[in-house]
Amino acid sequence: MSVLVNKIRLYWPLIKSTQTGLLLATGIAGYLSAGTPIGLSTLLGVSLTLFLAISGSTILNMWYDHDIDARMKRTHKRPAAAGQLARAEVFWVGMVVSILGVGGALLIAPLYGAVVFAGWFFDVVVYTLWLKRRTCWSIVWGGISGAMPILSGRALATGQIDLVGILLALAILFWIPTHTLTFSIKFREDYANAGVPTFPSTYGETFTRATIAVSSVLAAVAIGWASVLIGVSAGYLRLIAVLTAGLLLLAFATFRVQSERVNFGLFKYASLYMLSSMIILAMKAF
Amino acid sequence: MKMSMLDRTLLLVTGLLAAYQIVVGINDLSTAPIIAYTIAFGVLLVAGLLLIILGFDVLDSPVVVIVSTVIPLALSLGLVWEHLSAFRTPYLVFAILGFLAVVATRATPMQNKLPTVAIAVVHGIAGLTIFLLPIVIAAQGAVRPAFALVGLGGALIGLGGLLLSFLKAGRPILSRETIFRVLPGLLLLMTACFVAGFKFG
Numbered sequence: 001m002s003v004l005v006n007k008i009r010l011y012w013p014l015i016k017s018t019q020t021g022l023l024l025a026t027g028i029a030g031y032l033s034a035g036t037p038i039g040l041s042t043l044l045g046v047s048l049t050l051f052l053a054i055s056g057s058t059i060l061n062m063w064y065d066h067d068i069d070a071r072m073k074r075t076h077k078r079p080a081a082a083g084q085l086a087r088a089e090v091f092w093v094g095m096v097v098s099i100l101g102v103g104g105a106l107l108i109a110p111l112y113g114a115v116v117f118a119g120w121f122f123d124v125v126v127y128t129l130w131l132k133r134r135t136c137w138s139i140v141w142g143g144i145s146g147a148m149p150i151l152s153g154r155a156l157a158t159g160q161i162d163l164v165g166i167l168l169a170l171a172i173l174f175w176i177p178t179h180t181l182t183f184s185i186k187f188r189e190d191y192a193n194a195g196v197p198t199f200p201s202t203y204g205e206t207f208t209r210a211t212i213a214v215s216s217v218l219a220a221v222a223i224g225w226a227s228v229l230i231g232v233s234a235g236y237l238r239l240i241a242v243l244t245a246g247l248l249l250l251a252f253a254t255f256r257v258q259s260e261r262v263n264f265g266l267f268k269y270a271s272l273y274m275l276s277s278m279i280i281l282a283m284k285a286f
Numbered sequence: 287m288k289m290s291m292l293d294r295t296l297l298l299v300t301g302l303l304a305a306y307q308i309v310v311g312i313n314d315l316s317t318a319p320i321i322a323y324t325i326a327f328g329v330l331l332v333a334g335l336l337l338i339i340l341g342f343d344v345l346d347s348p349v350v351v352i353v354s355t356v357i358p359l360a361l362s363l364g365l366v367w368e369h370l371s372a373f374r375t376p377y378l379v380f381a382i383l384g385f386l387a388v389v390a391t392r393a394t395p396m397q398n399k400l401p402t403v404a405i406a407v408v409h410g411i412a413g414l415t416i417f418l419l420p421i422v423i424a425a426q427g428a429v430r431p432a433f434a435l436v437g438l439g440g441a442l443i444g445l446g447g448l449l450l451s452f453l454k455a456g457r458p459i460l461s462r463e464t465i466f467r468v469l470p471g472l473l474l475l476m477t478a479c480f481v482a483g484f485k486f487g
Contacts, residue, residue, distance in 0.1 A: 233309075234313070235308065235309035235310050235313055236309055238308050238309065238320075238324045238328075239305055239308050239309050241324070241328075242308060242324065242327075242328030242331055242332065243331075243332070245328065245332065246331075246332035246335065246336070249332070250336075261340065261343075262340075265336065265339050265340045268339045269335065269336070269339055272335065272339075
């Protein structure tokens, strides 16, 4: 029993629980945003399969990147990087969890499963294995992968890929650079030591901050547009408008005041903004 | 000064109350008050979130003076629009000009007392409106007595504004630490008064 508890303790950091939780929340919000009758078993199925697919891809990311994680101060204590877990074991756990997640998703509905698989494929194969060490533009593919949970949830509820689903996916796609680019500025030296190309090391901080600001604006536009199409009530639209105004204000401040504190403030606010937006979209179901 | 867990909780509840007011508290009003109240409670919500995220140091920013002008101006405009229809246009003009005056006097370096005068006039008129108008119309029976709570909120917003103004002026009547310690509770109490006043008034 204690061996199992110890394994769980070691594997928990490998799934990046906060990030996985946030992406899972987007998937559930995508499902609920359609306003279709809620099937409890389907909702549980979506939660479980998305959790497993996202966790599986994250574990495989940790497996492949153990060498660069070991060279970065921020990540060198991760169990895979610190050698607390055998590489082969991490790989197989990642594969089994991924297969359970994607396989389960395919069993629930082929279209839903296909979108979940696309997210896994973009994250593991395109982003992690192929592009992350080659170009700073790899984050676009990481972003597309992160946009798949919300698209999959929406596709499951509506049975198709509709405009709202695409807008919600775009919102996540444009929101993700706020995260990744903020990290790449804050831990610039770390990434340089590990030899990972980033926007700040390739194009400089000013361009990176401008990219963060522009992507925040685009994320806000996509969320706003999707909210109107979904038919969110006037009260909640007002709330989204207010939260969006805060996001735009911070994005503008990040560009004007080149301060790490403001930059990290935007990073935190953007997470809160996205979580709030997801809750508001999910309210459509109730 | 580091923000405690209690401070964060108080600010979060303040933000949730402001969000509630934006979503359901002003639904039955006409367009202009809805916009005015959305701006007022929206600034309160975003300011609360930024305080939680960035800490009390954010109050040192020069933008705070401008932002803290928006709340009383927008609230008082909403109240005047709803309850003093004869003064709608003059007050709208005052709100716009007052805001522009505060922005202009803060954005331009000035040695004279014009920035202080602009702040005092704008905050004074807006603050008195929020304080007195709900109490007077509640006393006249035009609205339910609970609406007077909005006036109490107006008194609290005035107190908060006073504390922040003295802090910005570098001559705090209370120490910086004391002001920061009471501010989250004051903001929550003020917002609760507004929300309860609108709900039950």
